Amino acid sequence: MTELAHPAVHAVNLHRRFPHPSGAVSVLRGLELRVSRGELVTVSGRSGSGKSSLLALLCGFDSPDSGTVLLDGEPMNGAPSWHTCAVLPQALGLATELTVAENVALPLRLRPDLRLGAPAIAARVRELLTGLGIGELAERYPLEVSFGQQQRVALARAVSGRPAVLLVDEPTAHLDAGSTPAVLRMLRGCADEGAALIVATHDDAVHRIADRRVALRDGVLTDT
Numbered sequence: 001m002t003e004l005a006h007p008a009v010h011a012v013n014l015h016r017r018f019p020h021p022s023g024a025v026s027v028l029r030g031l032e033l034r035v036s037r038g039e040l041v042t043v044s045g046r047s048g049s050g051k052s053s054l055l056a057l058l059c060g061f062d063s064p065d066s067g068t069v070l071l072d073g074e075p076m077n078g079a080p081s082w083h084t085c086a087v088l089p090q091a092l093g094l095a096t097e098l099t100v101a102e103n104v105a106l107p108l109r110l111r112p113d114l115r116l117g118a119p120a121i122a123a124r125v126r127e128l129l130t131g132l133g134i135g136e137l138a139e140r141y142p143l144e145v146s147f148g149q150q151q152r153v154a155l156a157r158a159v160s161g162r163p164a165v166l167l168v169d170e171p172t173a174h175l176d177a178g179s180t181p182a183v184l185r186m187l188r189g190c191a192d193e194g195a196a197l198i199v200a201t202h203d204d205a206v207h208r209i210a211d212r213r214v215a216l217r218d219g220v221l222t223d224t
């Protein structure tokens with residue numbers, strides 16, 4: 001019972017400042033955020049307001065100057081496992097030496113606890129790629145598909161292991177209007193299955209599927 005009292009993600013008084021010879025940038029200034037299981041929160045904010053910097057702190061890629069990130073009530077200790085917290089970063093980070101299907105399968109192969117055999121992994125990969133409209137690209141390599149297609153591959157990889165927390169940076173930035181609904185369906189579906197989602201976006205279509213919208217301004221979040 002007590003564990004349900006904790007939000008899946010709780011950012012407490014986060015401060016992050018980047019030193020630079022031409023003047024330090026104080027990006028986060030006491031930022032607070034709580035996101036529950038099953039909740040999809042979108043973060044808006046002008047370019048350079050600190051959305052990606054926030055996501056980097058929440059997944060442990062970066063550390064705050066002060067403040068804490070709690071996952072399920074526990075202070076983050078280094079980068080959490082991929083099935084605890086998965087990320088779709090702007091830079092995607094696909095493994096270019098692996099095929100599209102192998103990239104998406106990776107989080108599943110890293111989870112022996114799931115005891116998934118090769119056929120079950122292949123079925124999950126197929127389901128995700130087909131759901132995103134890129135099933136025919138399974139055997140290609142990331143550099144043989146467009147950037148918008150790579151972005152959907154990276155989304156499929158992020159969700160394949162059913163992470164408890166999913167952090168997503170600009171998921172529709174490189175998509176045409178026809179490809180966007182499938183991405184929105186997948187994001188919403190993850191939240192409906194119980195994941196906590198934080199999605200940085202400039203896209204109103206993404207904001208429309210949110211349970212809650214916040215804006216990052218002057219280093220803090222406000223409800224919109």
Ligand SMILES: Nc1ncnc2c1ncn2[C@@H]1O[C@H](COP(=O)(O)OP(=O)(O)OP(=O)(O)O)[C@@H](O)[C@H]1O
Binds near residue numbers: 019048
């Ligand atoms: N490693 C770093 N070193 C120095 N400055 C940084 C670093 N990372 C980010 N910044 C600065 O922090 C600020 C916030 O950047 P960030 O990428 O988080 O913004 P954003 O809101 O995600 O922007 P966009 O919408 O364009 O992606 C910017 O002024 C950026 O130049």
